[in-house]
Amino acid sequence: MSENENDLLGYNRRDFLKGGSYATLMTMLGGVELFAQTNAPPPQEAKVPTIKIKVAVIGLGAWGREIINTLTRMPQAEIPIDAEIATICDTYKPFLRRTATAVPGATLTEDYKTILDNKDIKAVVIATPTPNHKELALAALKAGKHVYCEAPLAGSIEDAREIALAAKTAKHLIFQAGLQMRSDKQRLFLLPFIRTGALGKTVLARAQWHKKTSWRATSSNPEQEKALNWRLNKATSLGLIGEIGSHPIDQAGWFMNVLPTAVTGFGSVNFWKDDRDVPDTVQAVVEFPGDVRMIYDATLANSFDGEYEMLYGSDAAVMMRESRAWMFKEVDAPLLGWEVYADKLKVFNETGIALVAGKSKPPPVDKQGQPIKLDPVTTSPLFYALNNFLLNANDLTLAADDYKSNYGADDVDGMMEQLGKTNREVTVKRPAASYLAGFQAAVTAVKANEAVLSGKRIELKPELYELK
Amino acid sequence: MKTRTVIAANITLLMLATAALQAADQKIAYNARNGGNMRIEGTANIIHPTWAIVSPMIGGMLEVGPGFPTEPGQEATPGKIEASGTAFMTVRSFKSVESDGKPYSDRMDEVTYEHLKEAQFKKISYKLTELTLKEVAKSKDAPYVFDSTGELTIAGTTNTIKMPVNILPGVDSKGEKRLEITGNITIKMTDFKVEPVDINLVVGHIKTGNEVKLVFKWILGQKKAVAAATQ
Numbered sequence: 001m002s003e004n005e006n007d008l009l010g011y012n013r014r015d016f017l018k019g020g021s022y023a024t025l026m027t028m029l030g031g032v033e034l035f036a037q038t039n040a041p042p043p044q045e046a047k048v049p050t051i052k053i054k055v056a057v058i059g060l061g062a063w064g065r066e067i068i069n070t071l072t073r074m075p076q077a078e079i080p081i082d083a084e085i086a087t088i089c090d091t092y093k094p095f096l097r098r099t100a101t102a103v104p105g106a107t108l109t110e111d112y113k114t115i116l117d118n119k120d121i122k123a124v125v126i127a128t129p130t131p132n133h134k135e136l137a138l139a140a141l142k143a144g145k146h147v148y149c150e151a152p153l154a155g156s157i158e159d160a161r162e163i164a165l166a167a168k169t170a171k172h173l174i175f176q177a178g179l180q181m182r183s184d185k186q187r188l189f190l191l192p193f194i195r196t197g198a199l200g201k202t203v204l205a206r207a208q209w210h211k212k213t214s215w216r217a218t219s220s221n222p223e224q225e226k227a228l229n230w231r232l233n234k235a236t237s238l239g240l241i242g243e244i245g246s247h248p249i250d251q252a253g254w255f256m257n258v259l260p261t262a263v264t265g266f267g268s269v270n271f272w273k274d275d276r277d278v279p280d281t282v283q284a285v286v287e288f289p290g291d292v293r294m295i296y297d298a299t300l301a302n303s304f305d306g307e308y309e310m311l312y313g314s315d316a317a318v319m320m321r322e323s324r325a326w327m328f329k330e331v332d333a334p335l336l337g338w339e340v341y342a343d344k345l346k347v348f349n350e351t352g353i354a355l356v357a358g359k360s361k362p363p364p365v366d367k368q369g370q371p372i373k374l375d376p377v378t379t380s381p382l383f384y385a386l387n388n389f390l391l392n393a394n395d396l397t398l399a400a401d402d403y404k405s406n407y408g409a410d411d412v413d414g415m416m417e418q419l420g421k422t423n424r425e426v427t428v429k430r431p432a433a434s435y436l437a438g439f440q441a442a443v444t445a446v447k448a449n450e451a452v453l454s455g456k457r458i459e460l461k462p463e464l465y466e467l468k
Numbered sequence: 469m470k471t472r473t474v475i476a477a478n479i480t481l482l483m484l485a486t487a488a489l490q491a492a493d494q495k496i497a498y499n500a501r502n503g504g505n506m507r508i509e510g511t512a513n514i515i516h517p518t519w520a521i522v523s524p525m526i527g528g529m530l531e532v533g534p535g536f537p538t539e540p541g542q543e544a545t546p547g548k549i550e551a552s553g554t555a556f557m558t559v560r561s562f563k564s565v566e567s568d569g570k571p572y573s574d575r576m577d578e579v580t581y582e583h584l585k586e587a588q589f590k591k592i593s594y595k596l597t598e599l600t601l602k603e604v605a606k607s608k609d610a611p612y613v614f615d616s617t618g619e620l621t622i623a624g625t626t627n628t629i630k631m632p633v634n635i636l637p638g639v640d641s642k643g644e645k646r647l648e649i650t651g652n653i654t655i656k657m658t659d660f661k662v663e664p665v666d667i668n669l670v671v672g673h674i675k676t677g678n679e680v681k682l683v684f685k686w687i688l689g690q691k692k693a694v695a696a697a698t699q
Contacts, residue, residue: 079574391574399524402558406500406527414502418524425563429571 059128146393160442167435171420177438180385199313205294207248246445265451271301498688541608
């Protein structure tokens with residue numbers, strides 16, 4: 001997922017709505033705010049990281065810079081990590097220059113191959129335009145680097161498959177698709193609620209992404225400007241539904257533990273009448289098994305109500321906004337049990353219940369009893385995704401070193417077998433979107449974009465999602 | 469002609485005698501192979517009545533002298549067998565696990581490393597000093613039962629331990645001769661100057677018991693035979 005590089009109109013109402021005022025509004029509507037237990041007060045004393053890992057970031061657009069900002073906050077994680085950004089890479093010099101100030105010690109390069117040659121760099125984060133993912137991911141895996149590759153993995157199913165198969169073969173390496181919601185503590189907290197039927201029978205899902213922004217970047221060099229605006233060209237971009245919508249669509253399927261069965265789309269350039277051929281407004285209906293349909297819409301022409309995702313069941317609905325979530329129960333819904341332990345807030349005639357997972361405590365407050373403002377970076381889905389990626393990569397690197405120390409470096413087959421098991425264990429322990437999840441999300445993204453561009457319903461047969 | 473025949477016969481006899489002597493003195497060396505593991509189990513207070521950490525790798529080597537059964541079901545005579553070896557595990561390879569074997573918690577792993585003084589002592593090691601065959605294998609699939617004595621070093625402190633071990637000779641899919649050595653022993657952590665965990669975690673206060681059980685499976689593969697070193 002990437003954002004606009006030169007966003008003059010990048011304001012939206014989300015900024016106005018987010019924060020405490022929104023929490024109050026939701027509670028007034030009778031929402032039960034659900035907190036993951038890790039949304040605890042930050043530690044009083046910062047711990048010295050014992051884990052150190054050298055990382056390179058390739059692609060320094062807005063999202064690449066967000067990744068770098070997040071990586072620099074890794075020492076604040078529950079298990080602190082010194083993620084040393086050793087090299088940053090982009091073929092566009094102004095991006096390199098702009099980012100250099102944020103990571104003063106990093107080497108700057110326009111050639112990603114210099115990263116692959118550096119044995120000290122263990123992990124690579126790929127945040128380039130989607131069409132470049134395949135070349136970079138395959139080369140990084142071949143060079144023995146752990147890879148975090150932004151989603152969608154590729155602009156075609158064939159390319160996504162090639163990446164996923166290479167990742168599958170490299171059992172000694174972590175490959176994580178940039179579907180950050182799958183690592184988010186808040187969503188992982190919600191997952192068992194949903195999977196265990198706390199919402200009743202799931203009946204429908206809805207998600208939106210509304211922004212007032214051109215998605216256009218400018219450059220004095222026309223050729224460079226064309227490259228920067230790859231998202232506006234349907235030859236290189238999966239458009240709003242693929243680049244943005246693939247995340248909430250993947251999330252809905254992940255929550256319900258199913259894959260989409262069909263997608264119908266609509267799209268048009270309604271507002272930004274420039275030379276783009278990628279719709280600035282899209283709508284899609286994604287069908288899931290059990291007659292559950294998800295309505296998704298995204299636009300670059302209006303920012304009202306920002307972005308959120310909803311899942312509706314016969315007993316309750318859940319709304320997710322960034323790293324927060326609320327539950328709205330039906331009056332006839334059965335008592336789940338945990339409500340009695342929860343802190344209750346009386347607002348007008350509604351009773352909202354604030355929850356901290358596993359605890360009968362209200363949301364964290366400071367010594368004056370005021371709610372502690374959570375760090376938007378260290379509680380973001382991206383933070384958890386990168387944190388899990390680095391911890392998993394570190395574990396696997398150490399396991400490889402241990403293996404060589406125990407059994408020697410010659411037993412490559414044995415090492416691959418052992419590291420394959422370790423790989424599974426660490427990614428179960430610290431959830432991350434796998435190569436398979438990345439591949440399947442890319443399949444949906446490609447097909448959903450086809451549906452949007454054609455205005456047709458496309459069936460998504462199960463074999464489409466098979467990785468072979 | 470007659471003289472030549474006598475000389476040739478003598479040379480042959482000498483060669484056979486030398487070969488027999490060498491065979492009697494030959495030691496067999498095994499190196500650690502993938503597939504072993506060490507599980508340390510303990511007790512705690514009410515939050516988690518039991519806990520376990522597991523390392524999926526045991527390194528090291530074993531050298532055994534004459535009389536050691538290297539084939540499944542091979543005949544052997546009970547008694548002391550010349551043997552030496554070391555086994556080791558890196559402390560950081562131990563991970564806390566749930567009762568179903570799934571990974572448990574990063575924080576618990578961290579606590580484990582702190583208590584085992586991982587920063588200073590990277591490995592848990594065991595040095596075999598004595599091996600005695602007690603029971604011969606009852607069938608080709610059954611193990612030989614030995615009594616072992618050795619020195620166990622945890623967090624820099626060494627204690628002598630005695631424990632029975634089962635040794636099952638076999639052959640792997642590549643035709644390499646293998647040994648599967650299994651056993652367990654209960655020890656007191658304070659004997660190794662390791663204090664039981666007594667800590668507040670997110671899940672609550674955890675205090676572990678002093679006694680822990682070490683359960684292991686050590687897989688070894690046979691190295692090429694080497695002549696015994698001159699005593």
